[in-house]
Amino acid sequence: MSSSVPSASDSPVIATARRARAAAADLAPLPRTARDAALQAVSDALLARSAEVVKANAEDVARARANGTPDAIVDRLTLTEERIAAIAADVRDVIALPDPVGEVVRGSTLPNGLELRQVRVPLGVVGIIYEARPNVTVDAAALCLKSGNAVLLRGSSSAYASNTALVEVLRDAVAGAGLPADAVQLVPGESRDSVRELMTARGLVDVLIPRGGASLIQTVVNESTVPVIETGTGNCHVYVDAAADPELAVEILVNSKAQRPSVCNAAETVLVHEAVAERFLPRALAALTEAGVTVHGDAAWQRAGEAAGVPVPAATDEDWAVEYLSYDIAAAVVPDLDAAVAHIRRWTSGHTEAIVTADTAAARRFVSRMDSAAVMVNASTRFTDGGQFGFGAEIGISTQKLHARGPMGLPELTSTTYVVTGDGHTRG
Amino acid sequence: MSSSVPSASDSPVIATARRARAAAADLAPLPRTARDAALQAVSDALLARSAEVVKANAEDVARARANGTPDAIVDRLTLTEERIAAIAADVRDVIALPDPVGEVVRGSTLPNGLELRQVRVPLGVVGIIYEARPNVTVDAAALCLKSGNAVLLRGSSSAYASNTALVEVLRDAVAGAGLPADAVQLVPGESRDSVRELMTARGLVDVLIPRGGASLIQTVVNESTVPVIETGTGNCHVYVDAAADPELAVEILVNSKAQRPSVCNAAETVLVHEAVAERFLPRALAALTEAGVTVHGDAAWQRAGEAAGVPVPAATDEDWAVEYLSYDIAAAVVPDLDAAVAHIRRWTSGHTEAIVTADTAAARRFVSRMDSAAVMVNASTRFTDGGQFGFGAEIGISTQKLHARGPMGLPELTSTTYVVTGDGHTRG
Structure with a gap:
């Protein structure tokens, strides 16, 4: 099932993937100017057609409200003219980023005169599985177009009308x-079922990137035969040294925990060297309590x-393991740095750890x-972010070790190929 | 199951993987000198203890002969004092290679003064699943040690005595x-069952690299929940342009097909532009026939x-799809370059394609x-090889797009981590 040639037995999902494969073959040789022009057309079209997108989005929002969806999730789902203008501006920012395609990663002239170049090329077909955030539809499509990839978007069914409208705008602009x-x-x-078909379309889809909660990501990692880039789970630690x-x-x-507790680079456990515990714990408890954080x-x-009159529930193994994503933190005192290292290596999800020393x-x-995507020395865990790192864009934060680790920008949406040029070279 | 902490319910395979995980934690911070010293000890020990390895190998060889194993496979299985000396010399060559660990891949000082470095680190625990070639036992272990990884070796049961003896020599040397x-x-x-356990030890094993025939590789790719690097299948094409x-x-x-037909970078199909067919086909048929190659x-x-009096069986879809690994080649005339591109994109395994023009x-x-790991211009497909590319060592040739593509050397046995240094930086 590696061909873009259609078959009568293709399901709608597989037929879609085959069309993506054919489109990817056409995209790969295009120069930057052609891809940037398409992105400019996308940005313009989003502005010109924002009213129809807002109208479609209103259906999703009304349905979500009728279903009793929590306000925070309805807010993430909602598109307004202003939000669409901001999304269109983000697309223009992507245009300005350096082109990852065609970069020569390494090269040499071999002793026999063969010229060897390792060149960045698009991955091909990128599948994104995500939750009810219609802005991801445009962000992901823009990053994939910029990097020469065809994209298959599988958003939440609760955003289906919004995504359908957005993708129609994008497709018209791209074709134009x-x-x-x-x-x-x-x-x-x-x-x-359509997600399951996407996850097993090995040979047609080159990579799947799940963006969303831990259960979505686990499902994709466990069930997909298409290569997956695991993103997002962050059981991050702060170690306060002697x-x-x-x-x-x-x-x-406090910044690591409470500046924005709902995101993957927020801290979930603090470990304190016993030599500094007496001075640190009372101040930390006071500051965390003031920030609204419960210490386990x-x-x-x-x-x-x-001693401080602050309730501190007992931490269990569950607290060491969990990604709270809330105003909660697990906390322990350790005898030395190596004990902190051992604790972190045992419980971490491999996202970000910090030492203060x-x-x-x-x-x-x-x-x-450490064995994590990022290690902070005297800095907040919250800095693990493509924007903060200066990458200009981020398709996710990888917590796996293969291919990409940490914030993923445009280069992480490429593979490489070796181009070898000779003048009739044969092997002896 | 991500911890190196043993559990009473661990099977022997899982217990082994946990010990590897603990060893990987100790290996990761070691400087190059320590790893190189261990490799030198390995090389010395192989020479000093070659007699006991040869003796163990003789058991495997005798059993293989008794089972009627073909001579070519018995030959691959056989170890002699001379072959062990050559393997020990290969280990010394690995010592001389540049250290991939600690290389700063990129770095910058962010606008807020944070210092960002992306640094190569070992992957951790690398599993190698391979066939009856005891030299792979030492090669793979040497490359993993050099790159700071712990290695889990799963060779063929038909080389069990040889591998057991070799691993005992390696472990003694490493510990010494x-x-x-x-x-x-x-x-x-x-x-x-032990292979299956290894393939599902997600969290304990960081990557599995199958080395061997297509069926072994397919099994690992399909059944493993541990990330896999797919290696080796090569349906390689030569396109002869107008x-x-x-x-x-x-x-x-002829070099691409017949210089060594049993390897993955040998050509399996030739496509010829119709404008050159009349001049090319008779010469190609004569030369291929002389080299013992059957054209389909x-x-x-x-x-x-x-016209030439050479039998040419009709090529079917099976011929376009197959990796012969023998003195056979599929052959077609195409109307133009784009038809050659379409044929190759449809049938290739993504290893190596060549154009002569x-x-x-x-x-x-x-x-x-092209959408392959390597593309040759006026050169034989046989050059896709870590040694030929000047990498000094090769753990396999990846035909996947994520993480590593083409010949994999030491850098491909690493991941990266972001090290971010500040002086109290918090996010606003």
Whole structure:
């Protein structure tokens, strides 16, 4: 099932994937100017046709309200003229980014005179499975177009009308700019079966990127035979070393936990060296409590809570394991740095860990013993982000080790190919 | 199941994987000198203890002979003092290679003063599943040690005695050099169940690399929940363009097909532009026949065969799809370059394709429309090889697009981590 040649037995999802494969073949050789022109057309069309998108979105919003969907989720689902203008502006920002396609990653002239170049090329067909955020529809399509990939969009059924309208606008704009409309397609069907078909379309889809909650990501990782890039789960730790300045450590901790607790780079556990515990725990408890955070602590933290008159529920293994995504944090005192390392290696999801220390040797030891996508030294865990890292765009944050780790920008949406040029070279 | 902490319910395979995980944590922070010293100890020990390895190998060889194993496979299985000396020399070559660990892949100082570095780190635990080639046991272990990874070796049961003896030598040497012996382990058990356990040890094993025949690789790709790097299947094509010099094209074709037909970078199909067919086909048929190659041809090739008195069986879809790995080649005449591109994109396994042409525009068009790990311009497909590319070592040739594509050297056995250093940075 690796061909773009249609077959009579194709289901709607497979037929869509085959069209994407054919579009990808047409996209791959296009120069940057052609892809950028299509993105400009997309940005213009979003502005020109925002009214019809808002109208379609209103159907989804009304249905969500009727179903009793929580306000926060309805808000994420809602599109307004202003929000669409902001999305269109994001597309123009993508145009300005460097072209990842065609970059020569390495090259040399071999002893026999063969010229070897390793060149970035599009992955081909990228599938994105995501939740009820219609802005992702445009963001993902723009990043895929920029990197020369065809995209298959599988959003939440609760945003189906919005996504259908958006994709119609995108396809018209892409086709108007002379690119294949099938570079951007919605995966047909609102049922789980269509997701399952997408996950097993090995040979037609080059990579699947799930964006959303932990259960969505786990399902895709476990059931997909198409290669997956695992994103987003963040059980992040802050370790306050013996040599930490307590004030600085409190600032970093509170920022890591409470600046935006619902995101994957928020801290979920704090570990404190016992040498600094006496000075640190009371300040940390006060600051966390003021920020509205509940501490789930070990015996030392519970004693500190008792002394401060702050309730500190006992932390269990579940607290060490969980990604709260809320105003909660697990907390323990450890005898030394190595104990912190051991705790983190045992419980981390491999996203981001931070150490707060004035001791360079401690920082080096900690960094070299972590097994995560990002390690912060004297900085908040919240900085693990494509925008913060200066990548200009982000398709997700990978917590796997293969292909891409950490924030993924445009280069992570490419593969490479070796181009070898000779003048009749044969092997002896 | 992501922890190195043992559990009473662990099977022997899982217990082995957990020990590998613990060893990987100890290996990761080690400097190059420590890893190189261990490799030197391995090389020395192989020479010093070759007699006991040869003795163990003799058991495997005797059993293989008794089972009626073909001579070619018995030969691959056989170890002699000389072969062990060559393997030990290969280990010393690995010592001399540049260290992939710690390489700063990119870095910048962010506008807020945060220092960002993306650094190569070991993958962690690498599983290798391979056939009855005991030299792979040492090669794979050496490349994994050099790149700071713990390795789990799952060789063929028909080489179990050889592998057991080799791994004992390796572990003693590694431990004698002060590294954890569990950096090198044989996966226990000779049954298929132990392979299945390895393939589902997600969280304990970071990557599986199957090395061997197509059916082994397909099984691992389909059944593994551990990330896999797909290697080796090569349905490689040679396209002879209208602007090809027929003599040069014949040389490249015969070298691509017949220099060593049993390997993945050998050509399996030749496509010829109709404008050059009349001059090319008779010469190609003569040269291929002289090299012992049977051509499975389309109507044009069959007519040429008839004219030359060479039997040319009719090519079917099976011929376009198959990786012969033998003195056979599928052959067709195509109306133009784009038809060759369409044929190749339909049937290729994504390994290596070659174009023979004197026309730079044709070369550019062909290269930009391929979707394979390597594209040769006026050179034999046989050059897709880590040694030929100057990588100094090769753990396999990836035909997938994620993480690694084409010959994989030491950098492909690493991941990266972002190290971010500040002085109390928090996000506003």
